[in-house]
Amino acid sequence: MGIISYIRDEIxxxxxxxxxxKSGMEVLLYPSFKVILHYRLAHKLFLxxxxxxxxWISQRAVRKTGIEIHxxxxxxxxxxxxxxxxxIIGETAILGDNVTLYQGVTLGGTGKEQGKRHPTLEDNVMVSAGAKVLGSFTVGRNSKIGAGSVVIEEVPPNCTVVGVPGRVVRMGDQKLPRAELDQIHLPDPVLNDIRELQAxxxxxxxxxxxxxxxxxxxxxETNESI
Ligand SMILES: CC(C)(COP(=O)(O)OP(=O)(O)OC[C@H]1O[C@@H](n2cnc3c(N)ncnc32)[C@H](O)[C@@H]1OP(=O)(O)O)[C@@H](O)C(=O)NCCC(=O)NCCS
Structure with a gap:
């Protein structure tokens, strides 16, 4: 992709x-614009x-923007x-299309896993300010992580997760009751099984x-070496 079409897409x-x-030109001042430009180049070199x-390129971007994308x-x-x-976005993190992150977000590892250590965020996921998403699990498409949450396990699609540790408070357009207060909406074992199967x-x-x-x-690689 050429730089002009990159700038147009970013705007x-x-x-x-x-x-x-307020104006398209302002996009040139956004840390997001600068860091993604650096990342695209650094990723090509990494491959x-x-x-x-x-x-070296990604560390230059950290100094300019305060954002570290491995x-x-x-x-x-x-x-x-x-x-x-x-x-911070870790080495084995995978982000789908149209993901939004706010300041202070970590997409990190727990220090306990090998290989894939960082989360996968599917399309349209939003991670709010200060949230930490730690581990190699997936956050399903269209889900939102609330500000200040610490998420350490799989999140199904179309959910809102808040708190420490993160818990699902909304699934689609349905609000889920807080387990510790609610005596009426008891856990649904079939729904739980379906969620586990989906995961x-x-x-x-x-x-x-x-x-x-x-x-x-x-x-x-084999074809190249022949
Ligand atoms: C999570 C968020 C995206 C809202 O998502 P939502 O699906 O509309 O969820 P709701 O507002 O219906 O909230 C659902 C429940 O979670 C609670 N909740 C929402 N955000 C929360 C948070 N960050 N921490 C703890 N609880 C939270 C709500 O109080 C509500 O509780 P209740 O069911 O007891 O009333 C939003 O609250 C949030 O955190 N936005 C931050 C965006 C951001 O980072 N902005 C920075 C700009 S600089």
Whole structure:
């Protein structure tokens, strides 16, 4: 993608998600714009195994924006990081399209996992100011994480999660009662089973995608070496 179409896309993303922007030119001043530009370049270098150069570029971006995106992270289209300071995106994080992050968000690891250690955020996920999402699980599409939450397990699609540790308070347009106060809405074992099956299904799909990518990469490398 050329720089002009990149800037045009970024203006559209910022206008869509930040009511404070007054003119298209302002997008050039946004930390989100600067850091994603650096990330795209660093990620290309990372894929070509130029690890030092990739980290050098990403660390320059940290100094300019206060946002640290590891060059190995996989990020879709339309990411917007509002304000930005203190945002960290770990090496094995995967972000779908149109994800929104606010200042102080960490997409990190727990320190207990190997390999894939950081979360996967599906399309249209929003992570509010100061929230920490820690571990290799998935946050389902369209879900929102409330400000200051600490999320340490799978979040189904279309949910709102708040608190420490994070718990689902809204699923679709239905508010879920707070378990400790509610004596009427008892847990639904069938719904719980369905949620667990959905989570297993997403995990399996992710593993399958990873395996397919690995096999494709190996095929390309074999073809190149012939
Ligand atoms: C989570 C959030 C996105 C709202 O999502 P929502 O799906 O509309 O959820 P609701 O407002 O209906 O809230 C659902 C419940 O969670 C509670 N809640 C909402 N946000 C919360 C938070 N950050 N921490 C703890 N509880 C929270 C609400 O009080 C409500 O509780 P109740 O059911 O007992 O009344 C919003 O509250 C939030 O955190 N926004 C922050 C955005 C941000 O970072 N802005 C920074 C700009 S600089």
């Amino acid at each position: 559209a993303v910022v206008r869509d998600r930040d009511p404070a922007i 070509k195994k130029h690890y030092f150069l990739a980290r 060059p190995g992270a996989q990020i879709g289209k339309g990411l917007f990081i509002d304000h930005g300071s203190g945002v 297993d299904n997403r995990r399996l799909k992710r593993k399958l995608d990873e395996l397919e990518k690995k096999i494709n990469k190996e095929e390309v």
